[in-house]
Amino acid sequence: MTQRKLEAAIGLFLALLSAAFYWLVIPVYAPGSMFAETPPDLLPKACTVLIGALGGLMFLHRAFFEAEDGAAPAISLLDLRQMAVIVACFAAAILAMRLAGYIAGGAMLVAALMVYMRTRSLLRIAVTAGLTPLLLYGLFELLLGVPLP
Amino acid sequence: MDQIIAGFADALTITNIVLVFAGVLLGQVFGAIPGLSALTAIAIAVPLTYYLPPVGALGFLVGINKGGTVGGAVSAILMNTPGSPEAAATAFDGHPLAKQGKPLKALKIALYSSVSGDTFSDLVLILVAAPLAAFAIRMGPPEIMSVVILALTVIAGLVGLSMLKGLIAAAFGMLLSTVGLDPEAASDRFVFGIAELMDGIPIAAVGIGVLAMGEVLHQIKLHSRGTDDTHLPLASKNRADRRISLAEFRSCIRTILRSAAIGTGIGAIPGIGSSAAAFIGYEAAKRASDKPESFGKGNIEGVAAVEAANSAVVGSNFIPLLALGIPGNVAAALILGAFVVHGITPGPHLMEEQGQLIYGLFGAMIIGNICNFLIGNAGLRFFVMVTHVPANIIFPATGLLCLTGAFLAGGSFAMLLVTGFALLGYILRKLDFSFVTFIIGFVLGPMFELSFRQTVILADGELAYLLDRPIALSVLGLATVVVIKVLLTLKSRA
Amino acid sequence: MRNSNIMGRLAAKAACLISAAALTFSAPAAMADYPEEPIxxxxxxxxxxxADTLSRLVAKALERELGQPVVIENKPGGGGIVAATGLMRAEPDGYTIGMAVDSTFSLAPLFGGQVKYGVGDFDYLTTVASLQNAIVTSGDAPFATWDELMDHAKAGNKVSFASLSPATKMMMQYIANRDGVDLKIVPVKGGKEAMKEVLGGHMQIGWSAGAHQAYLKNEGVKVLASAGTQRLGLSPDVPTLLEMGYDFGVDGYFMFFAPKGIPADRLQQLTDALYKAAADPEVAKLAQQKMGFPNVVLTPQETTDEVLRMVGVYENLMAAAAGK
Structure with missing residues (x-):
């Protein structure tokens, strides 16, 4: 896999996705309307066609007209896997805020991310994870009277 | 004249100065913290001002608004995490400067240009509000549409390395902006049965997610190898890198004035907003420069162009607000609410009825600019310390801030959205799809669509309607020229 | 007819106050345990x-009435639909109530889609202010009254109308169909925008829920018709659409509501307190003098009746639009 091939694949993917979106999603989720002078689905359709056409061009260009320079792809499966872990931390924190309140959820998020970044000092983790949500809670909930989750 | 003196005297009481000062401070802090923004601060502060005297209350809110213009540049420059679309372009040149060890230089030029742009538009407001307002009201749907089209053409200049990818990102941004109820028929578009999506994807969620939190994800991953390093190289100790010399400032004056004029013009027209002003200002500076290739690599003029333009909008937004009672953007609309609570009904008769109060407000604005400069100058040293904080503290904390900011702007649902958009922002960054054109498409999409559809209905199928609008035609002509020029000087690859 | 209406309201208010007093005296023990948490x-x-401003002022007054803190939570979206959807699922314990406008309950469910509640899912507690719905034009328009407008339109001129919402669009379309005229109905993003378009001469007439009141002096704008059931406070000479023979009038209220199922005694105590809070002089002053919305406080029964009346009005308008 090289960057050129990856981009060709992305182009093809975007072209196919746009086609599916145009024919399958837009008619159901953004139907036209008789009550409008300009159809509501005009702009979504125009954007989709544009993305599809540009994606197609990108595929053709990358696949057939661009010389292979052997560059490694800019994003790898490993990148995506790591990103999934980070995003999962955020998602878990949002859930935790709902269940256990803002401070607990916030502390969990900060601590998890710091652990993920391999912070060695436990004290540092404890202080940062404890203080950040407390400070924010103090500022908004107590000082300004704005409810947090 | 008596009114003017009485008004300014009202503004100069200790209480008011303290309130304006507090407002500016709050605005700068909220603006500087990634994930929060001056808008969040204003929304929170409006109810707090009900029990303040009118001039003080308005001074406080105006102060927040002004402080936000300065603060917004801070996170964009130091952390590459602009919290709102109008600061996105500040990061283009500001962050490279910080990476070169010159964060103070970037922050200072941002501060000076921001305050200059703001002062410029305040003066325009104070001196020629009435005639400008009369002009602004001539801007109907076709004119708004043409200005938005002009702003969209700057996408072409910002696509990054690949024209194809930049345009795909812009079209995707515009597609996402159509989520919600259709403005004309009120039929659903991509709502998928989720009531929270009826008003569209909140702009704060997209701004915080793609611009700020996307960068946070990127940095967290980048620093996941367990060092206690900071994310920026240590700031240079060299004096020239820590200040803006008079010669440097002078070289930026043309840019600042140009951007201030652009920002003032756009701010006077209700409904377009500071993001468009910022990008148009940046593009105009790049075009006028004799070394456009240095833009995006740490040119102080790039920072100056953006900051002068987006700050000028803040002052001139008050032109339609005071003269016509029509707010130019969301912040102005919130401040309008506060006006009303204090028994002031902005509109054509405001000057005759409440002259003293308005001069009091003008006085507060000038005090606000002075405070902005002073607090900014003192605060820069404080903000820049952020660069000494290890990455493994600052980015996790910023991640929580982004979530909190999203919650303040749109509730629990926005927290989920912002996380999704952060992931999108990360992928766009990685694959070099310009997230800036994505944001422009997203921000300008609804304005373009609404004004286009209004124009279609008003024209009723007759081209003559458009031919009757000289302003719209000339702006459209200008947009055409820009597109042709871009096509001729196309340097980016396919 | 107007007088009797006001008298009716006064009588109802008096009745409500008396019953409140009676209840407080007769059954103090039953209510001693409510409210014991913030509302x-x-x-x-x-x-x-x-809406936010009004709610916060009412909240202040409500705190005094109930002796418990009252907190405000903003859940914007869809003209109150997001808040109502959330409230529908809330525990009916009297500690969570909502604030929206009447069309959130009367009109929105008719549109279907993501609106998952019906008009019967809530108790309607009280209103706090009434909008000032009007159809306006700019001071230099070639017509000064509704009849002149209609003559102008019937002469073949397509008049452009700045429409604030699907509801205002539906109403104008109804009028246009009934009178056989053609209108260009242009969507705009709120009352202030509509004023800009009308003042700037980009659109000839527009809907206003009260935004026009700031421009009435020196004839910056002219009111062509009141779209409510009564004439407007600031334009008493302008007839209502009802008076001119159209069969609808929409008043529009900011109102409080709660999920159905709150225990009767709590509900009673809550509504009584809310009723007094909404009529608080400070709320009245803000609404009336500063925002330009009359502080009309309806009893729960009147509020419910108004919502149900509007369901009928909107159903008729929709049927007419669909059947054309």
């Missing part, structure tokens, strides 16, 4: 706007 008002609009 939350979920506002269906963003912070800083008119």
């Amino acid at each position: 939350k008002i979920v506002v269906g609009f963003g912070a800083g706007g008119g």
